[in-house]
Amino acid sequence: MGTISSALSIMSQALDADQEALNVVANNVANANTAGYTEETPDWQENQPISISGVSYGQGVTETGSTSERDRVLESRLDQQQQLAASSSTRLTALDTLQALFTSASSSSSSTAGNIGSDITSFFNSFSSLEANPTENSLRQSVLSAASTLAGDISGAAASLNSQKASLDQEAAGTTSQVNALTGAIAQLNQQIQTTSPNADAGTLEDQRQEDLSQLSQLVGINQITTQNNGMEITTTSGQLLVSEGTSYQMTTGTVNGVTDFFVNNTDITADLATGGGSLGGYLTARDTDIPSALSSLDQLAYSISTSVNKQNNSGTDYDGVEGNVANSANAALNIFSEPTTVAGSAASMSVVMTDPNQIAAAGAGDGTGDDSNAIALAALNSSTSTIVGGKTPSNYYANFVTTLGSTVSAVKTENTAQEASVTQLQTQNDALSGVNLNDEASSMTTLERSYQAASQVFTMLNTVMASALNLGDQTTVG
């Protein structure tokens, strides 16, 4: 049989429980804008009823803490998508800088400086002009000045590419300290979580671990594997262990072939990181794929123009009657450009070595200086039948390069837009579940307030009932 005092005890427990629940709500409201905070809901548990003479009496309620509103699958998907988006967005930023070097001229009348496409045309056109008057000094001068502009713009673009590569390298290397700090923090959190909450959600600790994972996902591509006792293993997408429960493995850097490579446990994981994702993946893709590809196209262009033009100029006779030396073009008298020895690096080192415009060999070998057959041959290096650069004319090769580069940038842009949209969608889903919704909190607050008021009212009434029982009907003795 129930007693008044047990009813009083039930109500005092209810008041405690309501207070604790209010505490949870207050904590939610306080953390409404905390990054990584997961909304918590109070847990209620009905007390074990007691059975007296076959009749079961309820024993009130206990507040047993709170549960974080978390969906691990959703969080992990969000992390993965963030890795992809961070990678493509970093790569896109690098590509945007890269493509600015090759932005097309809008019209033929604009200044040609800075535009390699126009430079190529102007250079070979200067030979066409020379056909009309092969002995004219001003036309010869303009060949040399067009050559200087072309060489200057190509070597300038190559220098910009190289310095962009160096700065990407630096930024990538700088990422390692952030990665190491995060993996260290996650290992520590793993230990705490495994100790304090091996079987259930660890609340705030898990919030912190999830926030660290999300930050790590911005930096590198990772796989997360949940282990026993709520522990976690983190590997790179290629499977190299970064965190194993309570232990983290430091990522180190070292210089290999002039660029920074990345190591974990003495294994070089640079190539895997490049394809893995995260901003590090983006940096490395731009550094190791995009820039080298642009540079190698420029190298090919510079090498072919330099060697072909030198060879052709040495096949003729200059204004002073000097004939070039085709057999040994490296020591040839009539080189216009410095003769490159290898394709690699040709763009960066492209320069004009000829200073005397008289050395331009407009005349054919053995011909008088008024002849223009070699000028025709020089101009023909960029005519539609020429195949000096990769089977194309220099102009077409450059146009092809521009289209390829533009298509790459455009493809990465599209990819990034799609990935960002997917991140937003997942983020919305995750926030809908885990974010603190102030309206919900206000409603919980009101409910709990009412419930607390009710409990205290019941308590007061029970108190009156108890007083009546003590006084046995005498209203004056106990108030």
Next chain:
Amino acid sequence: MNRARTKIGSGEWRTVMRVDPFYATNLVSSLDQAQASQQQLTSELSSGVRVSSLSDDPVAAGENTVLLDQIQQDDSFTTSSSTVTGQLQVADSALGSVVTQLTSAISLATSANNGTMNSSNVKSVSSQISGILDEVESLANTNYQGQYIFAGGKTSTAPFSTSTTTSPAVTTYDGDQDVNYLVTPSGQKIQLNVPGSQIFLASGSSSVFGALNSLIADYSSGTVDTAQAVSDTEALSSALNNVSQQRVTIDNSITQVTAASDAVSNVETQLTTAQTNLMQADIPTVSTQLSLSETQQTALEDVIAQLNSSSNDLFSKLPA
């Protein structure tokens, strides 16, 4: 929209519709996008150029490079062709004068050959033809902008010189047989010169200087070997025909250069139109897009302002 099981207050589980409490943040990123698109559209409007970076339209960017290359080639050819036309016209007019001179030499020789002249008149014919020879030689050594135009490739030195140590005197050619060409953007080769030896020292009986020198020698003594003189006069006639024929080559070149230059100008106009169409922003479309984007921005700003106002919160409705 997510559905989550939750239990609040009452202790009873229920399924409620959850919304993203940070939806205003997403709206702000939409606002950023609207502004970025306005920036792009405004820059298209102000520059008039549709493709401001390669990734805007990679194919157009590549095509543009090729078109500009062709336009510049055409432009450069148009400039060259006017230089070349000047040079060809100088050659043509020099040969025109040569024809006049040779015609008068032939009429002088013909009158000397008919046997009615006395010795001193014959000698005078000799010196007149000698004067014509000097004139023709000077025409054959015509230079244009410092370059001897009938010297083949050896344009830096005067190609013709006459040595009077022998009789008849001998005019020699120091030039070469080189022929220069101008290549049009379409690959057509236009001949720019005729080597002087082909015009003035043609082999056989068509040598201008040979015939003139022979005639001077024929008449120098005052007595005429009529058979020899008639034969030399015929040689001069034949030489005159040859000069006229060679002049036709020059005239043909002038016609070709003019025709090629006109054709190239037409092509250039077409290419420029194509290039402009390719790269130019479509102003009405861009303006419409800009206006739409502005409307969207205003709407977004209103929505965000509305959502962020304090009355949109259940807390604000609770009793103080």
